[in-house]
Amino acid sequence: MRKIAVFASGEGSNAENIAAYFASGSKARVALILSNRPDAAVLGRARGLGIESAVFDRDTFYNSDRIPELLAERGIDYVVLAGFLWLVPDNLLRAYRGRIVNVHPSLLPRHGGKGMYGDRVHRAVVEAGDRETGITVHRVDGVYDGGDVLARYRVPVGAGDTAEDVARKVHALEYRYFPVEIEKEIDKL
Template sequence: MPPVGSQQHPRAGISRLASGLPHSTHEFIIREGSRTVQTQPLPDFSRRPVRLGVLISGGGTTLANFREFIESGKLEAEIAVVVASRPDCKGVARAAEAGLPCVVHGRRQFDSVDSFSGAVFETLRRHDVDLVLLAGFLSLIQIPDDFACRVLNIHPSLIPAFCGRGWYGHHVHEGVLNRGARISGCTVHLADNEYDHGPIILQEAVPVLDEDTADTLAARVFEVECRAYPEAVRRYISGELARQGNRIVRKPDPA
């Protein structure tokens, strides 16, 4: 099924406000009939190529997928650094083979989420990262203020279904099958300091077949993840989106 993104809605009038926030676009007031909704600016990603920090805990297949999109010219970005939460994960070897800077911050080396998060984001700052991609990163992190709205995550279900604490990897697909759901998919969203909680950027659905196992469903979902995540990043860095409460919407045309 095609990606489900933000749709631009008819509106009676639009006015634009200058924003004093650093690294931001303009704010807009959208008037829809009698309702007035203010959109919030998202970070400015006008620098090209956009510098990505990719956080991994496993095989690095999403990392490899982004490399393919970047090298084919489909995404104006570069991978500035890979951060791994496990020294023995296959993604570390993938990064080394690709010649990408890779820093391992083993979660067990830190006594708290705060100290672990501090080390991770200090590495991202040191490598001048614009946008952070969680790519199978299984360790909880706390996002600091200077990275607010600059961390994206992909989840292998249609949020808000089958998400939150404990819902990851095959646990998700087994849950979908056990519940008898007829549709599943993936969700790319802004990450915040709650599991699978931030505003949704893009979703793509797949059917659940009668003969599916967790493995076959996972493979079908991963196939759409491979195009949905890069496309969500492309949209997010394009400057065409804005935040409206807990929604990501297309930025209105200037009046």
């Protein structure tokens, strides 16, 4: 069975959804949830799911090998970013080359890059007058929202849609398709 580590910075609804998706199968499971925020709600979700969690600070993440070492100690095969807002450092990219995936809440390259996450993206979609948006599942490289695109899923944006309306539509896509795309990638390992 493959082991997944999920990195998250906030609420953790995607992390919980991914854990639930894999809980019923035998291919993989979420074995570790990591956060850069000690007050992140995702840590409470991890406790509720009985999944080990860990918190790290900026210095540990960027100036040590502790995170790749922790993942290796836990036998982690695959890394998922689910609302994790820091750029992944080179040591982690090297350790998990081609095995780190992220979901972005727009159709990249539109509305991507540093500082473009969550509601900021949904507001940008509405302000730009986009007629569609969606999610982009992509491999992670050393550039914000860079990396090879694995899949895009689309939804229409109505003329009267607010950023909150767009967020609901995009979250529904994330919950439905992000775990499926992760599973496809794990099947290739």
